[in-house]
Amino acid sequence: MRILHTADWHLGKVVQGVSMLEEQRYIMQQLLAAIDDLKPDVVIVAGDIYDRSIPPVEAVKLLDETFKAIVKERHIPLLAIAGNHDSTSRIDFGSELFKTSGLYMRGKLDAQMPPIILQDEFGEVAFYLIPFADPQEVRYVFNDDAIRSNEQAMAKIMSAIDHKYARSVCIGHAFVTKNGVEEENPDDGERPLSIGGSECVDSNLFMPFSYTALGHLHQAHFVQDEKIRYSGSPLKYSISEENHKKGFLLIDLAADGKVTIDKQFVKPLRDMRRIEGKMDELLAMTPSDDYVYVTLLDDTVIITPMEKIRTVFPNAMHIERKILRGELEVVHLGESRQAMDSQTLFTAFYAEILGEQPDDAMQTLFNELLQDELDEEREQGGQRR
Numbered sequence: 095m096r097i098l099h100t101a102d103w104h105l106g107k108v109v110q111g112v113s114m115l116e117e118q119r120y121i122m123q124q125l126l127a128a129i130d131d132l133k134p135d136v137v138i139v140a141g142d143i144y145d146r147s148i149p150p151v152e153a154v155k156l157l158d159e160t161f162k163a164i165v166k167e168r169h170i171p172l173l174a175i176a177g178n179h180d181s182t183s184r185i186d187f188g189s190e191l192f193k194t195s196g197l198y199m200r201g202k203l204d205a206q207m208p209p210i211i212l213q214d215e216f217g218e219v220a221f222y223l224i225p226f227a228d229p230q231e232v233r234y235v236f237n238d239d240a241i242r243s244n245e246q247a248m249a250k251i252m253s254a255i256d257h258k259y260a261r262s263v264c265i266g267h268a269f270v271t272k273n274g275v276e277e278e279n280p281d282d283g284e285r286p287l288s289i290g291g292s293e294c295v296d297s298n299l300f301m302p303f304s305y306t307a308l309g310h311l312h313q314a315h316f317v318q319d320e321k322i323r324y325s326g327s328p329l330k331y332s333i334s335e336e337n338h339k340k341g342f343l344l345i346d347l348a349a350d351g352k353v354t355i356d357k358q359f360v361k362p363l364r365d366m367r368r369i370e371g372k373m374d375e376l377l378a379m380t381p382s383d384d385y386v387y388v389t390l391l392d393d394t395v396i397i398t399p400m401e402k403i404r405t406v407f408p409n410a411m412h413i414e415r416k417i418l419r420g421e422l423e424v425v426h427l428g429e430s431r432q433a434m435d436s437q438t439l440f441t442a443f444y445a446e447i448l449g450e451q452p453d454d455a456m457q458t459l460f461n462e463l464l465q466d467e468l469d470e471e472r473e474q475g476g477q478r479r
Contacts, residue, residue, distance in 0.1 A: 095214040097263065098129065100342040101140035101309030102327035104179065106153030108145075109331060109366075110411040112385070115152050120363040121328045122160045125342065128358055129168060132344055136212060137164055140309030140325065141177025141226055141267030143185065165197045171212060176201040176225040177267040177309055185225070203227040203235050207254045209262070216349035220259035222303075224251055226267040226310075245274050248295045257302045261351045264306040269293040272318040280313065280334065297322055304351040313338050314357060321353055330366040333387045333412075364409060370416070373399065377406055387412045436464055 107114040129137070144153055165172050174197075176185040185201030192199060198210050200223040209220035232247035233239060236254075241247050248268060271277045274296030297318040300306040306322045312335055314326030325343045330336065341359040348354075369376065370389035373396050386407045390399060392415070403410045440460050444452045452460070 095136065095212070095216075095219050095261075095347040096132070096134045097305070097307070097345040097347060098132070098134035098137045098342060099140065099307040099323065099325045099345055100125070100138065100328060101267075101307070101325045102142045102177070102312055103139065103157075104142055104145040104327065104329075104331060105157055106145045106149040107329075107331055109385070112409070112411065114329065114331070115150075115156065117329055117363050118153075119156055121360055122156065124360045125328070126160070126163050128342070128360075129164065129170065132358070134170060134344065135214060136221075137170055137172045138221075138263075138265055138307045139172070139174040140265050140307045141175050142179045142309055142327075143174060143177065144180050146179055147181035147184070149184075161197060165195060169196065171196040171198065173198045173210060173221055173223060173265060174200075175223050175265055175267060175309075178226045178228075180226075182225060198223065200225050203231060203251070205235050205254060207251070207256075209259070214347075216261075218259060218261070219304075219347065220262040222255055222262065222264045224264065224266040227251075244268065244293055245295045245299075248299055252299050261347060262303045263347070264300055264303040266300075266306065267309045268295045269310055270295045270297050270300070270308055270317050270322065270324075272297050274298075280311070304347060305345055305353050307343075307345075314341070314343065320355065323355065328360055329362060330385075333366060333368060336367055366411075369407075373402060376403060379406060381406050383407075383409055386410050388414070390415045437461070 103118065105115070105118055107118070143157060161172060164170050174185070176182045180201065182201035185199050189199040189201070198221075203225055207222060207224075209222050212219050212221065227235070227247065229241050229243060229247045232250055233241045236250050238250060241250055248266075269279065271294045274294050276292050276294050279293065300322050301319065304321065308317075308322070308324045311324045312327040312331060314324055316323050323343060326338060326340060327335070328340055328342065330338060330340065339357075339359060340362070341357055344356045344358055346354045364384050366385040366387075368387045368389065369379070370391060371379075372392045373390060376388065376390075384407065386403075386409070388399075388403055388407070388410055390396060390413060396402070399413050400410060403413065437457075437460070441452060441457075444450075444456070
């Protein structure tokens with residue numbers, strides 16, 4: 095069976111105030127062209143289909159067009175789950191009706207974990223769709239008050255799966271690390287899955303499957319074993335992803351359950367990259383429509399720097415200044431602080447206003463309030479029972 099694994103489309107994403115819908119439509123066209131060329135038997139979207147629980151109308155329209163082109167026009171089954179950015183109710187809507195035409199959507203977690211069974215020339219392949227669910231939701235679904243961490247939540251979900259199929263595929267959305275060792279999320283543009291606790295889930299929980307198709311982290315990579323994979327996002331959504339090679343994964347599942355994996359690359363309409371130099375050097379560069387993050391090296395004050403930069407780079411997103419003082423490098427944030435995560439921004443703001451760092455009690459209070467805000471956002475998207 096040939097499987098196309100993609101994730102983290104984030105349709106409707108806005109980066110530094112710029113809508114990515116034009117870029118996303120361009121990438122979806124490449125995806126469809128690749129499907130025509132590679133002829134997969136099934137397509138997987140492992141969460142974060144949309145960028146927020148209530149997506150813009152144009153994002154919904156683009157998803158509808160893309161799914162229609164895959165399922166209805168090309169007659170290829172498509173399996174998709176909700177990620178932490180999605181509304182579970184929105185992803186679940188019409189799922190019972192859609193599956194009759196080959197579109198399998200799962201937004202809400204269920205204590206029963208029946209797989210989707212697809213057939214190839216060698217027999218059955220079981221696909222287990224595990225949408226994102228935080229520990230609180232897993233506690234409720236499984237009526238288990240002992241669940242407190244993301245790893246305990248995933249372990250509970252896995253305990254409900256009957257591994258009776260010779261070939262099986264898990265589709266999940268989580269922060270999976272080797273042996274569950276805590277790591278820092280490398281994606282500046284991705285929200286944390288938990289506040290004040292570990293996000294990490296032990297990769298060993300996925301070893302029983304022939305292949306695990308993961309979403310959440312935006313760089314394509316495997317975790318512990320080649321068969322446990324993140325496809326990565328198809329576009330760069332923050333400058334921290336500048337060096338990522340974007341695309342999707344093509345998996346060939348053999349009769350014995352072994353997999354061979356091939357990375358397929360896509361080319362964006364506009365790249366996202368850094369440039370640096372003095373203003374006169376930047377203005378002498380070859381004009382480009384790329385999304386650039388600019389570091390100015392001038393020692394003197396530059397009046398309206400973004401206006402000048404955009405005469406050469408009309409889609410410039412951010413400017414900062416770098417001043418060298420002896421061996422000390424001082425970077426001044428310019429026209430945006432959006433690259434800072436919420437906790438870093440709070441600490442900087444607190445220090446700026448009060449002249450001191452927040453103590454542990456204040457940081458804990460902020461983390462609790464931030465978690466409440468994330469929970470409320472998911473509730474407004476229809477994700478709480």
